[in-house]
Amino acid sequence: MLRRQKRKAEISPGEVLGRARSSAAILLKRRRVERFDRWFRDLSVRHKLTVLITTVTSAALLLLGAAMVLFDVAELNQSLENELRTNAALTGYHCAAALLGNRPGEAAEALAMQSVNARIVSACIYTRGGAIFARYFRGRVVEDLPDTPPLDQTIGVAEGFQTIFSPIEFQGERLGTVYLKSEMSGIRSRMWGYALAVAIVMALCVGVALLLSSRLQRTISDPIAELTALAKTVAEKRDYSLRIDKQRNDEFGVLMDEFNGMLAQIQERDDALRKHHLLLEERVEARTMELQEEVLRRKRAQEELQQEIRERQATEEERHRAKEAVEAAVEDGEEAVFDVEAALWVTDNRVDMLRRLLDVFLSSIPGRIEELGKALEAGDQEETHRLAHSVKGAGASVGAKRFAQRAARLEALAKAGDLEPGAALVGQLRAKFAELRQVLDVFDWKDDAPADSPQSS
Numbered sequence: 001m002l003r004r005q006k007r008k009a010e011i012s013p014g015e016v017l018g019r020a021r022s023s024a025a026i027l028l029k030r031r032r033v034e035r036f037d038r039w040f041r042d043l044s045v046r047h048k049l050t051v052l053i054t055t056v057t058s059a060a061l062l063l064l065g066a067a068m069v070l071f072d073v074a075e076l077n078q079s080l081e082n083e084l085r086t087n088a089a090l091t092g093y094h095c096a097a098a099l100l101g102n103r104p105g106e107a108a109e110a111l112a113m114q115s116v117n118a119r120i121v122s123a124c125i126y127t128r129g130g131a132i133f134a135r136y137f138r139g140r141v142v143e144d145l146p147d148t149p150p151l152d153q154t155i156g157v158a159e160g161f162q163t164i165f166s167p168i169e170f171q172g173e174r175l176g177t178v179y180l181k182s183e184m185s186g187i188r189s190r191m192w193g194y195a196l197a198v199a200i201v202m203a204l205c206v207g208v209a210l211l212l213s214s215r216l217q218r219t220i221s222d223p224i225a226e227l228t229a230l231a232k233t234v235a236e237k238r239d240y241s242l243r244i245d246k247q248r249n250d251e252f253g254v255l256m257d258e259f260n261g262m263l264a265q266i267q268e269r270d271d272a273l274r275k276h277h278l279l280l281e282e283r284v285e286a287r288t289m290e291l292q293e294e295v296l297r298r299k300r301a302q303e304e305l306q307q308e309i310r311e312r313q314a315t316e317e318e319r320h321r322a323k324e325a326v327e328a329a330v331e332d333g334e335e336a337v338f339d340v341e342a343a344l345w346v347t348d349n350r351v352d353m354l355r356r357l358l359d360v361f362l363s364s365i366p367g368r369i370e371e372l373g374k375a376l377e378a379g380d381q382e383e384t385h386r387l388a389h390s391v392k393g394a395g396a397s398v399g400a401k402r403f404a405q406r407a408a409r410l411e412a413l414a415k416a417g418d419l420e421p422g423a424a425l426v427g428q429l430r431a432k433f434a435e436l437r438q439v440l441d442v443f444d445w446k447d448d449a450p451a452d453s454p455q456s457s
Contacts, residue, residue, distance in 0.1 A: 162184055
């Protein structure tokens with residue numbers, strides 16, 4: 001813990017600033033990479049393929065050009081080194097006799113031959129002890145020479161110049177050392193020229209690659225573009241009957257077949273759903289019509305029921321009024337319209353027989369009344385008397401006392417030969433018959449039957 005605190009205390013402000021700059025540079029680099037990734041990710045497939053092909057081609061050409069330049073530079077350096085070794089050996093050979101004879105002038109003349117080589121800047125001959133024996137400067141520009149030559153042959157490059165120290169030997173005995181200094185500006189110019197030529201060729205190759213890639217990439221990008229356009233059309237128009245035209249048998253052909261198959265399946269399902277939807281609509285419509293008809297039927301049944309209820313209420317009211325009229329007539333002392341006790345006495349208290357008699361009476365009397373009216377109009381006294389007597393007996397046998405009284409009066413008039421009031425009595429017979437029918441319609445056989453009758457038992 002103390003070491004960490006000490007280490008923190010030893011960090012200078014310059015180191016802190018350097019670390020901050022390094023972190024900022026790393027962050028900036030990451031952001032640039034992220035922006036490039038987003039930019040490349042949003043490109044179309046056609047542009048991505050073009051960029052990829054061009055990038056790969058450019059990288060390959062760049063590596064090839066760099067390798068060629070480096071190889072040429074290495075070969076050129078080796079050539080210059082060999083040339084410099086040969087030059088140093090020849091110079092040493094020509095200066096060996098001058099060293100043996102201690103003739104510096106002859107050695108200077110031999111060094112002056114270096115003026116033929118424009119790259120040689122300076123040259124020098126050292127004695128066995130390391131003293132300068134003869135020297136040469138290009139353009140007579142004097143410069144400093146190494147003080148002491150090395151014992152072995154050495155070649156070095158420094159500050160754009162190539163130097164060599166080569167020993168001068170004769171019959172195995174070292175006589176001195178040759179020093180040559182050659183400039184490398186020509187090498188650099190040649191290297192830059194070669195690099196420029198490589199760059200021009202690479203640019204041309206990249207242009208050709210870009211042109212070819214813009215055409216060749218269509219074999220990959222066109223099928224994808226067709227699939228994308230068809231997918232957009234299907235999504236916008238909801239038309240699953242569209243198909244893509246397959247023109248190849250590679251992986252894209254398989255993809256197109258699968259895409260068409262998927263559209264066919266979706267179309268089948270969509271058609272099935274549409275048919276099912278139409279069927280449901282038809283069923284709903286039919287069911288709605290059935291419900292409407294059922295509602296109408298129920299409404300009509302309800303109206304009929306209400307009408308029936310109203311009719312029954314009206315009938316009950318009429319029966320009640322007729323019953324009240326009968327009761328009022330009895331209270332007033334008139335003969336009853338229908339005397340049930342007298343009628344049951346005739347049928348020996350048998351209600352069923354009485355009802356059958358009443359049915360026959362009600363069905364036959366209207367015809368007899370019509371015949372009676374015709375007999376009166378014809379002035380037939382005997383027929384009028386006979387029919388009046390028959391109608392009177394029929395009314396008395398079923399308990400229709402008022403009806404029987406009117407018939408008895410008509411019978412008496414016919415017997416006396418007085419037929420003039422007969423027409424009025426026939427009208428009264430019709431009225432009393434209608435009144436009897438109305439009473440019988442509302443008559444309660446169960447309540448009005450005697451206790452010893454079969455109906456009440």
